[in-house]
Amino acid sequence: MTASTLPLAPATISVAGTGENAESRRSGRPIYADDFARLRAQDPGYFDWLRHVTPAAGCSRPIRLVGERLTADARTGELVGYMNTATMPDGVIYKACGNRRASVCPSCAEVYRRDAYQLIRAGLVGGKGIPATVAGHPAVFATFVAPSFGYVHMRRASKAGKQIPCRPRRHEDLCPHGIDLRCPRIHADGEKILGTPLCLDCYDHDAQVVFNHQAPELWRRTTIAIRRALTRIAREVGVQAGEFRLNFGKVAEMQRRGVVHYHVIVRLDGVSPDCPGAIVPPPSELETLDLMAAIAEAAERTRFTTAAHPRRADGWLIAWGDEGQGRYADLRPVKTSGDGDITDAMVAAYLAKYATKSTEATGHVSGRITGDLVDLYADPEGTHPERLVHAAWSLGCTKEWAGLRHWAHMLGFGGHFLTKSRRYSVTFRILRDARVIWRRTVEHDDQAEDDEETTVVISTLAYSGAGWRNTGDAMLANAAADAARSRAAYAREAMREATTF
Known part of the structure; x- marks a missing residue:
């Protein structure tokens, strides 16, 4: 209609x-x-x-x-x-x-996306009050991979970039529930089956929503580990810890299978003795490869165990990636000249796109879920998103884990979708205020700023x-x-x- x-x-x-x-x-x-x-x-x-x-x-x-x-x-x-x-x-x-979510308000989400693009790109090439010298600072685009919680339908490609079957096997591969875990199909982009488990009963929905819930804490610990690893590397080349600092811009992406992973720009800056808050080039002894080595080490080693839960007395292990495959983070240097693996404009556009998305990719979209509404979205025997909502709601039955129920509509994830360190770039508020001033100046013949200085509203x-x-x-x-x-x-x-x- x-x-x-x-x-x-x-x-x-x-x-x-x-x-x-x-x-x-x-x-x-x-x-x-x-x-x-x-x-x-x-x-x-x-x-x-x-x-x-x-x-x-x-x-x-x-x-x-x-x-x-x-x-x-x-x-x-x-x-x-x-x-x-x-x-x-x-x-x-x-x-x-x-609203930043494109599924709720496309117009406001587009404004948010453009602001996110300017915010992220300013941290790579300067502008909006950030010095242009940051374009020469070592910068890495890192994707921190979420672990596997079971086999799902996915698009796979060979090293040459050719699409290959989802999960081919020569012989029948039955799970404990009698489901054949083979999939010889080459899935097209956008298929609804992408991200859904091959066997819903084998998939660890509980562990996934707990990982989503603990992802912000895992990232906090990872930033500490990156700094420690880089400090050790710096000392080996004669640089002290107080001579550099790390700044980052981070976007969370909800994958089709309903688990978050982080896309992060990590930038290495120096510290000025005369002006500690200034953004200056880092020591020449530290290079992009040193930064990549520190991030890779932190991604592999950062892990912790959650507090006990009535359904899991020893808690859940929270870590990046799949230890069996040895893949924890995808690291690529950022080049502003356009001849690197990826450029500043590509990174900014890529991250800004995900800043306006939420759980739409999983097929689940809802507002805050309450006890009166949970039966509409949660079903322990239902679809993959319904089982994730049920897992978040049922695990949040105790006071210590109540946050899972609060964020059940987000499949357990309660973090911000776009965050940054203080000195990485400008803020959304600065961009919004600049837009307001521009509009008032245009509408009132360049008198708005003078009026604001002499009047109180x-x-x-x-x-x-x-x-x-x-x-x-x-x-x-x-x-x-x-x-x-x-x-x-x-x-x-x-x-x-x-x-x-």
Whole structure:
């Protein structure tokens, strides 16, 4: 069913003065989205409404705020401005939800993705307040591999890059449950079967959700191990521990099988005696290969055992990768010149893409799960995602492990999807504030920054609701936002072509 034919109840909040409920009674049929859009567009205040909702026009579920805002002169205390949402179109202020998940709000997630790209790339080549000299610092793109919890369907490739069968075997390979663990197929990208266990009963769902839950702690211990390993390497070449520091940007990716692994940029910086907070080149004795050796050693050796659980008295061993295969982390140097294995732009785009994703790849998408909702998503005999949710919920039965229930909708993972060290790059807040200042400067003829220095704004805005008043408003707002994006893209392309001549 498309948006233009989606029926809405006649009781839906109406556009002032359009009388759509009366029209519904006259026609004897329900109001549809295109009816609301037509009535809104016929309203004399349509263009005022469109300008009013522009900041949140592309958002799928904008936040509605009500209240008032006072603006006073900071020097005299005189009231110089007053605004009440009651005098505005619809009586509310629309604010974009800001959700980072593309499955929830594609528009806000795209803004987040672009900010993530700028944040990550600034830590590789400079900009946004980061010195351009960081482009010459040793940097490694590391993927910390999650361990195996059972055989799953997957895409495999040979060393030459040719696709090969999933799990070929010459002879029958039966598991204890009588399931043949062979799979001679070459799976296509995007197949739903990818990431699902060959035998659901053999798969260790409990261990996987515990690993997801403990992954942030494993990463914390890994960063300590990297520093210790690099300190030892540095001393061998005559460099002291206080002469360098590590900075990183990290993105968590939820794989199809429902387990997280980390993509990390690790950058090696120096320490300036005159300005400890400055970002300066590291000692010349330390090279990229030294950094890679320290990361590889830390990935292999970092491990710990969790606290005891009623279902596992000796706890679970938490470590990277598969010890049997000897694969713990995939390490590649980052080159900004474009002649290395991977470039700064490739890394930034790759990580920014995963910053807007969550558990969608597994087929499970939900909000916070409560006791009333758990039966909708958890089933010990159900699909792979349902068994993971059940494992998280059942293991979180004790106070010490209650975090598993809190993050059951995330399959046990409760960490942030994008984090960084303090000095790696700028912050999301700096990027958002710069965008706000730019918008206010453009709208108010370059007077916004001067006004902010001499005025004080007191807001008493409160949450009124979320979402558009009706589907017709959503259609018009999103159409306007799409047109604005198209104009901006055309303008960027025109400027790019102009600079080439």
